[in-house]
Amino acid sequence: MQSDQLCLSIVARSAAIRPRATYVIAQPATLHHRPLACTRLTGHLGGYRSSPLEPLEHEVQADQSHQEFNWAKQWYPLAGVQDLQADRPNAFTLLGQKLVVWHDRNAAEGPAWRCFDDSCPHRRVPLSEGRIHDDGTLMCCYHGWRFDGEGQAVTIPALAEHQQQHDRVCCNANSSVAAHPVEVRHGLLFVWGEAGAMAFLESQSRPVPLGDIPSNVPEDELVSVYTNFTRDLPGPFDVWMENMVDQSHVAFAHHGPGGNRKGEVAGVYHQRPVTLSTPDQGFKYDFDWSATSKKITKDTHFHFIPPCLSSFKLASGEGGLWIYAVPTNAFSTRLIINAGRQIKNQWLARFFNGLIPRWLAHIQLNAINDGDVVYMHAQAKANLQAKLQHSGSFSWRKHYFLPGQNDRGVLAWRSWFENLAGGGPFSAQQAEPDMYQTVAGLPDRRSLLSREHQHTQNCSACRSALQRVQIGQQAALAAAAGCFLAMSAQLSHEGDTVPFAIGVVSALVVRVGLQQLEKQFVFTDWVNQDKN
Numbered sequence: 343m344q345s346d347q348l349c350l351s352i353v354a355r356s357a358a359i360r361p362r363a364t365y366v367i368a369q370p371a372t373l374h375h376r377p378l379a380c381t382r383l384t385g386h387l388g389g390y391r392s393s394p395l396e397p398l399e400h401e402v403q404a405d406q407s408h409q410e411f412n413w414a415k416q417w418y419p420l421a422g423v424q425d426l427q428a429d430r431p432n433a434f435t436l437l438g439q440k441l442v443v444w445h446d447r448n449a450a451e452g453p454a455w456r457c458f459d460d461s462c463p464h465r466r467v468p469l470s471e472g473r474i475h476d477d478g479t480l481m482c483c484y485h486g487w488r489f490d491g492e493g494q495a496v497t498i499p500a501l502a503e504h505q506q507q508h509d510r511v512c513c514n515a516n517s518s519v520a521a522h523p524v525e526v527r528h529g530l531l532f533v534w535g536e537a538g539a540m541a542f543l544e545s546q547s548r549p550v551p552l553g554d555i556p557s558n559v560p561e562d563e564l565v566s567v568y569t570n571f572t573r574d575l576p577g578p579f580d581v582w583m584e585n586m587v588d589q590s591h592v593a594f595a596h597h598g599p600g601g602n603r604k605g606e607v608a609g610v611y612h613q614r615p616v617t618l619s620t621p622d623q624g625f626k627y628d629f630d631w632s633a634t635s636k637k638i639t640k641d642t643h644f645h646f647i648p649p650c651l652s653s654f655k656l657a658s659g660e661g662g663l664w665i666y667a668v669p670t671n672a673f674s675t676r677l678i679i680n681a682g683r684q685i686k687n688q689w690l691a692r693f694f695n696g697l698i699p700r701w702l703a704h705i706q707l708n709a710i711n712d713g714d715v716v717y718m719h720a721q722a723k724a725n726l727q728a729k730l731q732h733s734g735s736f737s738w739r740k741h742y743f744l745p746g747q748n749d750r751g752v753l754a755w756r757s758w759f760e761n762l763a764g765g766g767p768f769s770a771q772q773a774e775p776d777m778y779q780t781v782a783g784l785p786d787r788r789s790l791l792s793r794e795h796q797h798t799q800n801c802s803a804c805r806s807a808l809q810r811v812q813i814g815q816q817a818a819l820a821a822a823a824g825c826f827l828a829m830s831a832q833l834s835h836e837g838d839t840v841p842f843a844i845g846v847v848s849a850l851v852v853r854v855g856l857q858q859l860e861k862q863f864v865f866t867d868w869v870n871q872d873k874n
Contacts (some may be wrong), residue, residue: 409621410621410762410763410764411621411622411648411649411762411763411764413437413535413649413669413763413764413766413767414437414535414536414767415534415535415536415541415544415545415548416534416535416548416551416648416649417525417532417533417534417535417545417548417549417550417551417649418436418437418532418533418534418535418649418650418666418668418669419530419531419532419533419666419668419678420434420436420441420443420457420531420532420533420668420676421434421443421530421531421570421572421678421800422529422530422531422569422570422572422678423455423526423529423530423531424529424570424802424803425570425572425800425801425802425803426443426445426455426531428445429445429474430444430473430474431443431444431469431470431471431472431473431474431480432444432470433460433468433470434460434533434670435670435671436533436535436668436669436670437535437669437670437671437767437768438670438671438672438767438768439459440459440460440461440468440470441457441458441459441460441522441533442457442458442459442460442468442469442470442480443455443456443457443524443531443533444456444458444474444480445474446478446480446490446491447478448477448478448479448490448491449491454491454524455524455526455531456480456491456493456521456524457521457522457523457524457533458480458489458493458519458520458521458522458537459519459520459522459537461519462482462484462487462519463487463495463516463517463518463519464482464484464485464487464517465484465485467482467484469482469489469519471483472484475488479496479497485498485499485500486498486499486500487499487517489518489519492518492521493518493519493520493521494512494517494518495511495512495517495518495519496512497512498511498512498517520537520538521537521538522534522535522536522537522541523541523542523545525550527550527552527556528552528556528561528564528680529569529570530570530678532550551647551648551649551650551651552647552651552664553645553647553651553653553654553655553662553663553664553680554643554645554653554655554662554664555653555655555661555662555664555682555683555684556664556680556682559682559684562692563684563685563686564682564683564684565682565683565684565685565690565694565695566680566681566682566695567681567682567683567703568663568679568680568681568682568703568704568707569680569682569700569703570678570679570680571677571678571679571680571703571704571707571797571801572676572677572678572679572797572800572801573676573677573707573708573711573793573796573797574670574674574675574676574795574796574797574800575674575675575676575677575711575715575718575796576673576674576715576718576719576722576777576778576790577673577674577675577715577718577719577721577722578669578672578673578674578675578722578766578768579650579667579668579669579675579766579767580755580759580766581675581718581721581722581725582667582675582677582718583646583650583652583667583755583759584752584755584756585714585718586652586665586667587644587646587652587751587752587754587755588748588749588751588752589611589629589631589633589748589751590609590610590611590631590746590748591609592609592631592633593605593608593609593632593633593634594608594609595713595714595717595870596633596710596713596714597713597870597873598709598873599706599709599710599713600633600709600710600713601633601634602633602634602636605632605634605636607632607636607637607638608632609632609748610630610631610632610638611629611630611631611632611746611747611748612629612630612631612747613627613628613629613747613748613750613751614627614628614629615627616750616751616753616754618754618758621648621758621762621763622648623647623648624645624646624647624648624758625645625646625754625755625758626643626644626645626646627643627644627750627751627754628641628642628643628644629642629644629751630642640657641657642654642655642656642657643655643656643657643662644751646754646755646758648763649669649767650666650667650668650669651664651665651666652664652665652666652667656683660683660684661681661682661683661684662681662682662683663679663680663681664679664680664681665677665678665679665680666678666679669766669767669768671768672768673722673774677711679707699803699807700803700804701801701803701804701806701807701863704797704801704803704804705804705862705863708793708797708862708866709866712791712866712868713868715790715791715868716785716787716790716791716868719778719785719790720785723776725738725741728741738756738760739756777789778790787867788865791865791866791867791868792864792865793862793863793864793865793866794863794864794865798863798864804863807863808860808863808864811856811859811860811863812860814852814856815853815856815857815860818849818850818852818853818856819849819853821845821849822845822846822849822850822853824845825842825843825845825846825849826842826846828842828845829842829843829845829846
């Protein structure tokens with residue numbers, strides 16, 4: 343995926359893993375032809391090498407004897423807890439559902455996060471436009487209805503003068519808000535895809551999906567390179583998942599901040615056979631790859647953990663990267679990116695965790711993300727157009743041309759997605775107006791690549807950093823003006839003006855630098871031709 347290359351390389355360096363020597367890639371053997379639909383994904387996918395001139399078009403079928411994957415009965419992360427605002431409702435979208443997350447300080451088990459359907463049962467206005475009342479309940483600010491942490495109405499102002507009727511209506515099931523199960527793991531808030539009493543029972547039988555690293559490393563020994571970076575991106579979830587299982591694009595699409603297309607091994611990729619057992623276990627494989635074009639990283643382990651987690655683990659097993667591609671709706675995806683490694687000395691772990699400001703790491707990740715956004719948006723449009731054009735006869739195997747080893751991850755993902763997971767959480771998609779298109783029919787790059795709206799406004803660290811940068815610009819301008827006035831006064835008295843002139847120039851240089859830094863939080867265009 344767009345950040346895997348840099349995250350894994352940084353984690354590897356922090357783990358003091360020396361890259362192995364570059365080796366020459368042998369020419370792959372000729373593909374042995376097999377009848378279509380004969381390769382089953384119940385054991386291993388692959389085991390053969392593809393010729394550069396021959397398409398890898400063999401039908402990949404998954405064992406469909408298992409029950410179909412249920413997208414609603416799953417855990418999904420919404421955001422890092424540090425980015426939620428405890429003093430007000432937080433609006434989210436998941437699987438096309440509007441949700442509201444809020445902090446219940448009156449919970450019997452202690453302060454806890456709650457998640458409701460974002461709809462007041464009275465007149466169906468969004469609860470996320472309400473407020474946290476002084477007594478700690480969630481208030482709908484349309485008519486003042488208030489709800490406790492279980493979703494039960496506790497106050498209806500219009501009925502306050504009629505206590506018996508008020509209490510009777512509050513006890514009516516129709517006055518309640520549908521609540522979703524919530525869990526917090528490694529600083530991430532997870533929400534169950536369904537609401538209601540049955541959802542609370544069913545959610546207890548399914549573990550929260552965590553990557554291989556956070557699942558096996560104690561939280562106080564985990565040194566984070568990236569912590570709960572989130573970005574809301576155009577393009578459906580299945581296209582972004584394709585991007586994650588394809589690491590051969592890194593050297594090219596992310597040249598500069600995350601890769602290097604210049605070199606003999608740029609984009610080199612060797613993948614081991616894919617292993618899949620059941621729909622709920624996803625699939626996994628090992629691979630060798632090159633992002634820097636100077637070395638080949640060997641034996642990286644990939645594991646797709648349903649419903650939306652891509653877990654990468656270094657060969658050493660001590661570090662890795664885990665990325666969630668959360669399906670917000672049929673046309674957009676929220677990425678949540680983490681990377682880190684284990685340090686068993688807890689004092690050192692705390693030291694390294696505070697070493698790099700979170701906002702600085704996010705600038706780096708935003709730059710890496712930018713390299714994919716325009717491509718994913720265009721690919722999603724092309725896929726949807728082909729589906730609408732061919733209707734029931736659409737086949738991604740015909741739509742794509744997948745000739746090499748680097749395409750095996752896409753084959754595995756599409757096989758799991760189509761054959762085991764029913765083609766995704768959304769029904770047949772219909773075309774919608776392109777919000778990221780100019781009147782001339784070209785991509786609106788400021789909307790497509792808006793870091794401000796896709797990330798900064800939802801990130802507590804970057805939002806605060808942007809505010810400080812803007813204040814710094816004003817302070818620098820004020821300092822320049824003050825130095826200029828002092829210099830003018832000195833001129834009238836024939837005094838020494840050099841120190842004040844230096845102050846003016848220095849303040850203006852600082853202001854220009856802060857203006858450039860502000861762009862990193864708001865918008866920076868990505869043009870491949872300019873990435874030298």
